[in-house]
Amino acid sequence: MADSNLPKPSSSVKLVLLGEAAVGKSSLVLRFVNNDFQENKEPTIGAAFLTQKCNLPTRTIKFEIWDTAGQERFASLAPMYYRNAQAALVVYDLTKPTSLIKAKHWVAELQRQASPGIVIALVGNKLDLTSDGAGDAADGSGEDGGEDSGDARKISTEEAKGYAEEEGLLFFETSAKTGYNVTEVFTAIANAIPETSLKTARGPGASHAAGRTEEQRVNLNGPRDAEAKDSCAC
Amino acid sequence: MESLSDTLWDVVISGTGLQQSLLALALSRSGKKILHIDPNEFYGGPEAAFSIQEADAWVARVSASSDGGIFKSASFARPEEAITGLSASRGYSLALAPQFIHARSALLSQLVSSRAYRQVEFLAVGSFYIFKPSQDAGQKPSLTRIPSTREEVFSTTAVSAKAKRSLMKFLKFVLDYENSPHLETWQPFAEAPLVDLLQSSFKMDTELQTYIVTLTLSLDGKIRTKDGLAVIRRHLSSMGVYGPGFAAIYPKWGGLSEIAQVSCRAGAVGGAVYMLGTGIEETEIVTGEGEGEGEIKLRLTSGDTVKTRKLVRVDERPSGRVGISRVTAVIGSPLKSLFEATMEGAPRPAVSVIAFPAGSISTVAGKASEYPVYLSAHSSETGECPVGQSVVYLTTLTNPNAQEILNNALVGFISATSDAEPSPVLYRLQYEQLAGSDKSHIEGSVFNLPAPSASLSFDDTTLESVREAWAMVMGDDAGGAEYMVFEDREGAAEEDDGYE
Numbered sequence: 001m002a003d004s005n006l007p008k009p010s011s012s013v014k015l016v017l018l019g020e021a022a023v024g025k026s027s028l029v030l031r032f033v034n035n036d037f038q039e040n041k042e043p044t045i046g047a048a049f050l051t052q053k054c055n056l057p058t059r060t061i062k063f064e065i066w067d068t069a070g071q072e073r074f075a076s077l078a079p080m081y082y083r084n085a086q087a088a089l090v091v092y093d094l095t096k097p098t099s100l101i102k103a104k105h106w107v108a109e110l111q112r113q114a115s116p117g118i119v120i121a122l123v124g125n126k127l128d129l130t131s132d133g134a135g136d137a138a139d140g141s142g143e144d145g146g147e148d149s150g151d152a153r154k155i156s157t158e159e160a161k162g163y164a165e166e167e168g169l170l171f172f173e174t175s176a177k178t179g180y181n182v183t184e185v186f187t188a189i190a191n192a193i194p195e196t197s198l199k200t201a202r203g204p205g206a207s208h209a210a211g212r213t214e215e216q217r218v219n220l221n222g223p224r225d226a227e228a229k230d231s232c233a234c
Numbered sequence: 235m236e237s238l239s240d241t242l243w244d245v246v247i248s249g250t251g252l253q254q255s256l257l258a259l260a261l262s263r264s265g266k267k268i269l270h271i272d273p274n275e276f277y278g279g280p281e282a283a284f285s286i287q288e289a290d291a292w293v294a295r296v297s298a299s300s301d302g303g304i305f306k307s308a309s310f311a312r313p314e315e316a317i318t319g320l321s322a323s324r325g326y327s328l329a330l331a332p333q334f335i336h337a338r339s340a341l342l343s344q345l346v347s348s349r350a351y352r353q354v355e356f357l358a359v360g361s362f363y364i365f366k367p368s369q370d371a372g373q374k375p376s377l378t379r380i381p382s383t384r385e386e387v388f389s390t391t392a393v394s395a396k397a398k399r400s401l402m403k404f405l406k407f408v409l410d411y412e413n414s415p416h417l418e419t420w421q422p423f424a425e426a427p428l429v430d431l432l433q434s435s436f437k438m439d440t441e442l443q444t445y446i447v448t449l450t451l452s453l454d455g456k457i458r459t460k461d462g463l464a465v466i467r468r469h470l471s472s473m474g475v476y477g478p479g480f481a482a483i484y485p486k487w488g489g490l491s492e493i494a495q496v497s498c499r500a501g502a503v504g505g506a507v508y509m510l511g512t513g514i515e516e517t518e519i520v521t522g523e524g525e526g527e528g529e530i531k532l533r534l535t536s537g538d539t540v541k542t543r544k545l546v547r548v549d550e551r552p553s554g555r556v557g558i559s560r561v562t563a564v565i566g567s568p569l570k571s572l573f574e575a576t577m578e579g580a581p582r583p584a585v586s587v588i589a590f591p592a593g594s595i596s597t598v599a600g601k602a603s604e605y606p607v608y609l610s611a612h613s614s615e616t617g618e619c620p621v622g623q624s625v626v627y628l629t630t631l632t633n634p635n636a637q638e639i640l641n642n643a644l645v646g647f648i649s650a651t652s653d654a655e656p657s658p659v660l661y662r663l664q665y666e667q668l669a670g671s672d673k674s675h676i677e678g679s680v681f682n683l684p685a686p687s688a689s690l691s692f693d694d695t696t697l698e699s700v701r702e703a704w705a706m707v708m709g710d711d712a713g714g715a716e717y718m719v720f721e722d723r724e725g726a727a728e729e730d731d732g733y734e
């Protein structure tokens with residue numbers, strides 16, 4: 001349709017991933033950004049910054065993703081990532097009970113310290129290791145599905161979901177390995193961000209939208225080094 | 235994982251103020267082993283930005299310690315209106331360093347070349363105004379916008395036709411002031427106050443002189459001709475660099491605090507280890523011949539002892555120079571008229587600046603202000619307060635009346651910008667910032683950065699000492715390395731650079 005050629009309004013959303021080491025934060029990002037998975041992903045040092053667009057029917061959301069290191073030793077890094085973040089993805093490994101405890105700590109810290117109105121999603125990862133496998137919506141996956149049955153699940157859907165509901169969090173079970181539910185998490189977050197808290201649009205597509213809404217953000221990549229913009233090799 | 239004390243660090247950076255953070259950014263791809271610590275529980279040091287609760291806590295700390303570093307006489311007030319008007323504490327981000335950045339500042343080119351700019355949102359700084367006190371009791375004080383481009387000089391109704399001509403002549407002069415024949419005009423005045431030149435060579439009246447001096451943001455109002463011309467030229471040539479109608483920009487979410495945080499994030503991505511709430515208790519330089527000579531042993535407040543080749547910190551000892559006094563106030567009104575775009579296609583500004591010339595404010599006892607007062611008004615777009623409110627930062631050089639003058643300037647400002655009822659002040663923070671050393675100095679393996687600058691717009695000389703510190707840490711590796719020039723890390727580029 002001719003309409004689809006018109007750029008949609010675009011906004012950026014700062015998102016931070018938090019959670020215990022090795023729960024699969026970087027793998028979720030890798031799946032979302034590159035649609036890829038690595039069996040032996042190395043632990044994140046410090047943090048990593050990535051961006052990815054998410055197309056909604058009426059607007060484009062550009063995620064500015066901060067993937068933090070679960071191993072962080074001095075609990076000093078996270079504060080600088082969740083400051084001003086509009087969304088947080090708190091990840092646990094549903095085969096590892098301690099990781100949910102850690103996730104709850106993060107949720108509490110976010111509720112205490114982050115911007116009021118931050119959208120938080122609780123994500124139980126590694127669903128492929130449970131008997132619901134890639135998650136064909138198998139019900140009644142109890143806590144005690146033994147290892148022998150090929151079900152390594154240690155945290156039931158009910159438990160985590162109940163907690164998420166109490167705290168007003170979005171809730172998903174995912175597999176970064178199979179890709180199950182990964183895009184859904186980000187789309188749900190994009191939809192949950194209140195329109196009013198969206199940052200001013202920017203980028204080339206944004207200038208059209210700016211004809212109507214007033215453009216406030218100043219683009220440093222403008223006149224000064226415009227040529228750098230088109231020179232990406234990928 | 236290696237423990238803190240088993241590692242021989244290449245550098246320990248103490249403090250996460252702007253300078254140390256920029257150093258962390260500069261070193262973020264160097265492969266050096268970096269331990270970055272801060273005795274505070276927050277990032278940004280003297281450039282931090284606070285929620286209301288954090289500001290209260292900061293005041294308590296500054297007041298409690300005999301050695302509050304460069305800050306003293308801090309206090310806060312919540313007038314009665316605040317009980318209903320003030321929003322949740324975390325809805326605020328009050329900046330200790332609300333400096334704006336001129337478009338031609340080297341800081342911006344460094345943020346672009348280092349790719350750190352991608353994570354900062356910049357907003358336009360709009361108009362400059364002059365405060366005019368009320369002439370008689372029945373009249374309100376007023377704000378007059380300073381025309382600062384040729385177009386504005388043409389269209390302004392604020393000055394007479396004669397004044398317009400001399401202003402135009404002056405603007406043309408400044409744009410080319412370093413060349414003949416202009417050079418010969420001002421050189422005899424180089425070390426004299428700028429007003430002398432304006433008076434004798436441009437025949438400007440006092441009012442017009444005030445307009446010009448205001449554009450220099452000179453804290454004592456006595457800027458020398460040499461410096462004043464450079465600052466005004468910078469202002470004029472910064473106009474339009476990033477879009478029409480503005481010469482300076484402001485980082486959203488608390489000014490330089492945001493630049494410091496973004497720089498630390500880059501440091502962390504590069505592998506630096508971060509510890510908040512950790513200061514240095516004791517510094518011991520390893521002396522004697524042979525291995526380890528010149529290394530530094532640090533005992534940290536966390537109880538750890540670490541070894542490092544270099545230490546970078548800020549020299550926070552107060553100097554004899556005059557510091558600044560500041561009042562930061564949350565106003566329960568959006569102050570809309572201050573944040574309107576003045577030009578077709580210009581972004582809506584989030585900051586405007588009001589100058590109160592020396593003498594325009596007085597104390598109850600009738601003493602007129604000795605120095606100008608500058609007020610930066612920030613709209614809620616800065617993320618520093620909720621929608622419907624604004625934050626104003628007032629600054630003047632410290633003298634015995636400074637706090638009273640600042641508070642009276644605030645009252646005058648509110649009166650000039652309110653229609654009927656005066657806009658309520660919901661929160662007020664006030665403090666003094668002492669002037670520290672203005673030069674870096676090296677003691678063996680220790681690099682002491684100067685104290686933060688008190689100027690109202692970002693002072694590029696700050697960048698020089700950061701670069702010197704970088705060169706010292708890099709040692710022989712500095713030779714081949716380009717300063718602050720990095721590629722985007724994988725996945726971090728703009729989506730329009732390729733990904734879809």
Ligand SMILES: Nc1nc2c(ncn2[C@@H]2O[C@H](COP(=O)(O)OP(=O)(O)OP(=O)(O)O)[C@@H](O)[C@H]2O)c(=O)[nH]1
Nearest residue numbers: 022023024025026027039043044070126175176177
């Ligand atoms: N089976 C399975 N393995 C996964 C999944 N997601 C991640 N992994 C594996 O779990 C390990 C850790 O994954 P990462 O993505 O590095 O975890 P992280 O949370 O980023 O870890 P830190 O960076 O150390 O905090 C890797 O070996 C991944 O391959 C998943 O959904 N299923």
Ligand SMILES: [Mg+2]
Nearest residue numbers: 025026043044
């Ligand atoms: Mg990781």
